[in-house]
Amino acid sequence: MSVTPFRLPVVASLRKEAIEELLARGLRIDGVRDPFTPRNVRVELGVVEKAEGSALVRLGNTQVMAGVKMDVGAPFRDTPDQGVLTVHAEFVPLASPLFEPGPPDENAIELARVVDRSLREIGAVDLGQLVIRPGEKVWVVWVDLYILDHDGNLFDASMLAAMAALLDARMPYYEEIETGDVIVDRSVKTEERLPIRHRVVTVTVAKIGRNLAVDPNFEEESVSDVRLVYALDEAGRIVGIQKSGEGALRREEVLRALEMAKRAAPVYFKALEEALTPAGSGASG
Amino acid sequence: MKVEGVKLIREDGLRHDGRRPEDLRPIRMEVGVLSNADGSALVEFGRTRVLAAVYGPREPPQKFMLLPDRAILRVRYHMAPFSTSDRKSPAPSRREIELSKVIREALEPVVLTKQFPRTAIDVFIEVLQADGGTRTTGVTAASLALADAGIPMKALVGGVAVGKVEGVLVLDIDEVEDSMGEADMPVAGAPDLGLITMLQLNGVMTEEEFQKALDMAWDAIKRIVDMEKEVLRRKYNVGGDSK
Numbered sequence: 001m002s003v004t005p006f007r008l009p010v011v012a013s014l015r016k017e018a019i020e021e022l023l024a025r026g027l028r029i030d031g032v033r034d035p036f037t038p039r040n041v042r043v044e045l046g047v048v049e050k051a052e053g054s055a056l057v058r059l060g061n062t063q064v065m066a067g068v069k070m071d072v073g074a075p076f077r078d079t080p081d082q083g084v085l086t087v088h089a090e091f092v093p094l095a096s097p098l099f100e101p102g103p104p105d106e107n108a109i110e111l112a113r114v115v116d117r118s119l120r121e122i123g124a125v126d127l128g129q130l131v132i133r134p135g136e137k138v139w140v141v142w143v144d145l146y147i148l149d150h151d152g153n154l155f156d157a158s159m160l161a162a163m164a165a166l167l168d169a170r171m172p173y174y175e176e177i178e179t180g181d182v183i184v185d186r187s188v189k190t191e192e193r194l195p196i197r198h199r200v201v202t203v204t205v206a207k208i209g210r211n212l213a214v215d216p217n218f219e220e221e222s223v224s225d226v227r228l229v230y231a232l233d234e235a236g237r238i239v240g241i242q243k244s245g246e247g248a249l250r251r252e253e254v255l256r257a258l259e260m261a262k263r264a265a266p267v268y269f270k271a272l273e274e275a276l277t278p279a280g281s282g283a284s285g
Numbered sequence: 286m287k288v289e290g291v292k293l294i295r296e297d298g299l300r301h302d303g304r305r306p307e308d309l310r311p312i313r314m315e316v317g318v319l320s321n322a323d324g325s326a327l328v329e330f331g332r333t334r335v336l337a338a339v340y341g342p343r344e345p346p347q348k349f350m351l352l353p354d355r356a357i358l359r360v361r362y363h364m365a366p367f368s369t370s371d372r373k374s375p376a377p378s379r380r381e382i383e384l385s386k387v388i389r390e391a392l393e394p395v396v397l398t399k400q401f402p403r404t405a406i407d408v409f410i411e412v413l414q415a416d417g418g419t420r421t422t423g424v425t426a427a428s429l430a431l432a433d434a435g436i437p438m439k440a441l442v443g444g445v446a447v448g449k450v451e452g453v454l455v456l457d458i459d460e461v462e463d464s465m466g467e468a469d470m471p472v473a474g475a476p477d478l479g480l481i482t483m484l485q486l487n488g489v490m491t492e493e494e495f496q497k498a499l500d501m502a503w504d505a506i507k508r509i510v511d512m513e514k515e516v517l518r519r520k521y522n523v524g525g526d527s528k
Contacts, residue, residue: 001359001360001361001385002359002360002361002382002385002386002388002389003350003357003358003359003389004352004355004357004358004359004389004393004398006349006350006351006352006357106382106383106385106386107386109379109382109383110383110386110387112379113379113380113383117487121468121487121488121489122489228484236492237489237490237491238486238489238490238491238492238495239488239489240486240487240488241470241484241485241486241495242484242485242486243387243390243481243482243483243484243485244390245390246390246393246394247393247394248394248474248475248478248480248481248482249480249481249484250479250480250481251479251481251499251503254481254484254499255496258492258495262492
């Protein structure tokens with residue numbers, strides 16, 4: 001059962017007014033950025049050696065880690081010729097006073113499912129290439145999102161972390177033995193990358209008072225009552241949408257939010273590209 | 286469910302069930318269908334059949350969740366085990382947990398919760414038969430059940446999904462079109478307020494397609510909410526006041 005949140009942080013009404021008034025003037029509560037600009041974003045790859053792929057994303061003070069693990073498993077009955085992709089999110093209690101230990105709540109489930117759909121619908125991971133024996137053995141790819149520090153906009157940070165960890169992932173080494181079983185040997189490292197066909201980011205636009213702002217921090221989220229999450233690929237196609245929160249939006253706001261999302265998306269794609277081409281490897285910028 | 290050999294858009298431009306792209310399925314709405322609930326509704330979009338019941342405002346067993354300045358909404362979207370081709374486990378799935386949240390958030394903007402502080406308004410949605418568009422049919426049924434329960438609302442809410450099949454945008458997709466199509470975009474809103482209260486996209490669309498899909502959904506939602514009003518008027522015999 002989904003219940004109206006009752007453990008929300010209390011934001012002083014003066015603070016709320018300050019956030020709204022600043023935004024009406026095109027300014028943000030957290031300093032020098034405008035409504036169209038995400039916070040500083042940094043993507044670090046390979047942060048967990050034991051994972052097939054991993055990434056740490058810092059979006060302002062928000063930190064999300066993602067790990068990719070792969071196992072050999074059975075395909076779904078209706079897709080015998082495809083690997084399996086699964087996204088999970090953990091709202092780790094060390095990340096926020098609002099998080100309690102326990103199974104994922106509706107927010108963690110929503111987050112994981114939005115990231116999952118944004119990857120799945122466009123076929124970001126080429127699951128057709130993750131087949132060992134059709135109908136019998138395929139790769140199961142687990143993407144686990146670990147929220148480490150919650151300062152707002154978990155959607156964008158998590159999507160970026162998932163995408164980065166998938167781009168970082170190397171295929172595990174395996175051997176087929178006489179019995180037909182497949183043995184994974186993790187002591188052997190391969191350089192073969194996970195087949196990624198598209199890069200996807202999400203851009204979250206929050207409605208605060210009467211105004212819209214991309215990448216809300218925690219305080220801004222607390223005083224906004226609705227957020228629109230647009231998943232976009234590098235070609236500018238919309239590959240997923242989620243309205244989240246108690247509020248509602250007018251048609252014009254939905255379309256304005258899309259324009260803002262398209263304008264902000266390159267910032268995230270650039271952070272991803274910079275992580276993949278470390279300084280000194282020839283690429284500039 | 287996998288249906289082999291179904292052509293989603295036929296040579297004559299019609300859909301697999303004979304509808305035009307802009308057509309809704311036959312819709313049936315009935316209110317006051319349960320005796321115990323404070324309000325209830327049964328809504329059908331084609332073969333999709335959803336029952337909604339409202340209890341409250343009332344005091345919930347767990348009082349710690351009550352809010353001092355408003356009623357809380359508690360919403361459960363649930364599918365009956367027999368509602369799908371393969372039996373669905375009655376335990377709540379991750380999908381049902383997400384949809385319960387999304388539906389609650391589609392209703393929150395219209396319910397006048399401030400009138401009932403320290404109470405809970407409970408909305409229970411049971412999908413009796415799933416043939417596509419269950420969440421939007423659920424929102425529509427919940428809106429009617431809330432009105433039937435006499436819960437003050439700013440406006441009624443209606444919902445519908447727009448899909449993309451074989452490159453064509455189609456209104457009110459059924460299960461075949463959802464499972465074989467390229468996109469499913471559920472939308473709900475309150476036309477009397479000009480507000481969109483639910484918006485999701487599972488699939489891929491260009492910006493132009495998205496705008497067109499949004500307009501198709503919005504026009505249909507206006508019609509759906511008009512039907513809701515008509516059903517409520519009939520139930521409460523206020524047919525004279527139809528303006």
